[in-house]
Amino acid sequence: MARPITMIDLFAGCGGMTSGFVSAKGYKPVMAVEWELAAAATYAANFGEPHMRWGDIAEVPDSDIPEADLIIGGPPCQGFSNLGTRDVDDPRNQLWKEYIRFVRHARPKVFVIENVDRFRKSSEFELLLQETQKGGLLDEYELTHDLLLAADYGAPQRRKRTIVIGSRIGKIPMPEPTHEPSGLLGLEPWKTVRDAIAGLPETPDVTELPKVVAEYFGKKVAGPFKSVDLHLGRKPTERSLERYDHIPPGGGRFDLPDHLLSRCWREKKTGTTDVMGRMRWDHPSLTIRTEFFKPEKGQYLHPQWDANDAENRVNRPITHREAARLQTFPDEFLWCGSKIEIARQIGNAVPPVLAKAIAMHLKPYLQADVPAPRKVELAEA
Known part of the structure; x- marks a missing residue:
């Protein structure tokens, strides 16, 4: 060899x-x-x-x-x-x-x-x-x-x-x-996004990481967590959910009605086109950045959205597990840190x-x- x-x-x-x-x-x-x-x-x-x-x-x-x-x-x-x-x-x-x-x-x-x-x-x-x-x-x-x-x-x-x-x-x-x-x-x-995250639960069961601690370099660190532990939901406000519901695949803040626009969006008529964006199943995602769990930071809404059936829409940002898949980390990869640290x-x-x-x-x-x-x-x- x-x-x-x-x-x-x-x-x-x-x-x-x-x-x-x-x-x-x-x-x-x-x-x-x-x-x-x-x-x-x-x-x-x-x-x-x-x-x-x-x-x-x-x-x-x-x-x-x-x-x-x-x-x-x-x-x-x-x-x-x-x-x-x-x-x-x-x-x-x-x-x-x-x-x-x-x-x-x-x-x-x-x-x-x-x-x-x-x-x-x-x-x-x-x-x-x-x-x-x-x-x-x-x-x-x-x-x-x-x-x-x-x-x-x-x-x-x-x-x-x-x-x-x-x-x-x-x-x-x-x-x-x-x-x-x-x-x-x-x-x-x-x-595509479909290749990466299709089949994962549309509704995450938990919003927090397990209470697990290990020692590395003589320091206590949260983790290690398995991939399945990273499928974390969030608790968006009703206003956020209403915004998400208006965004079709490939769309973004320009799809929102006036009453759902924030002041900065209303005043900024161009640029930041991926903000409050929804992914598309049959395309690659845009760049996964460190705050992928915030739709106001980019095109991070889950791709599932049915124009004719409001019940067939997934109105949430992608989870840590989905982001890791889009980054092509193997499912057996282990993670340490807080939710924000792992996202980073x-x-x-x-x-x-x-x-x-x-x-x-x-x-x-x-x-x-x-x-x-x-x-x-x-x-x-």
Whole structure:
């Protein structure tokens, strides 16, 4: 058997990226770093606690960084996101420099950076490109980068993400899509909301997580919870229910009568078209963000809605379990944290099937007869 491909996952979150790589077989996590306790605990519940470092990545000493064939990860994206401030001085935008420090010390054959679509237009990305030039911190590596659509790789979700592949074993192209909208071009058709959540109970039985506590990293953390525990209902107001009832599949706030419009919606005649939106059964969802349980934040209403039968409508936002399915987490995945913490983990994650597609694409390059990484003493950058 081929030697396992060792990997480090930085800014690992709950482990969506690791989940995809591990499912591709042949990959062995040797270190992961995550600062949020609940997310680190979720990672540990699924992939083991010993190699997970919970805490500030800047506090991991160089001497603790192991050799690895591959580094993966997504530095926090809020500074680049359309939903964020896009402030170039946002300290979160500097965390990619910690990523580079790990690359310099682990000296992997390949690294993969995942980030929001706007990342490629940021000043930080330009600096990253500069570091691959002669004399730069990453001058051994050639970069390939593109905007990938998760639906093109088997996710039932139209989520766009910047993917950067850095390689010191020859330039590596992006993985070719495996799916396309119609399925008429020789590829599989896009997966849909129906593929992901059909068959789950339309009316959740509970609104709260079970009272379960475990210990990770010497701290008490809620969980771990099974997938079925995440099928959580909410208690919307009568006004909210009346709003939901007016929204057809693919519709949104513009379908509401005037008396149900909030003041801000009434005054804002354009934009935010997905707000108070309802999913469509036979299409991928839009991007699952961290507050998918709030219809006022996006197209998160359950897709079931019958124009001719008011009794055949499901007037609620999707549950945590449904969001995890739309993100392509396997049902056996375990979760730790509060409802809000778990929602944040789900929304921030890389869809595991997208990560798996990247992992399968990289495997032949990483398993080629290239010398294993070696530890090097680095001068102060």
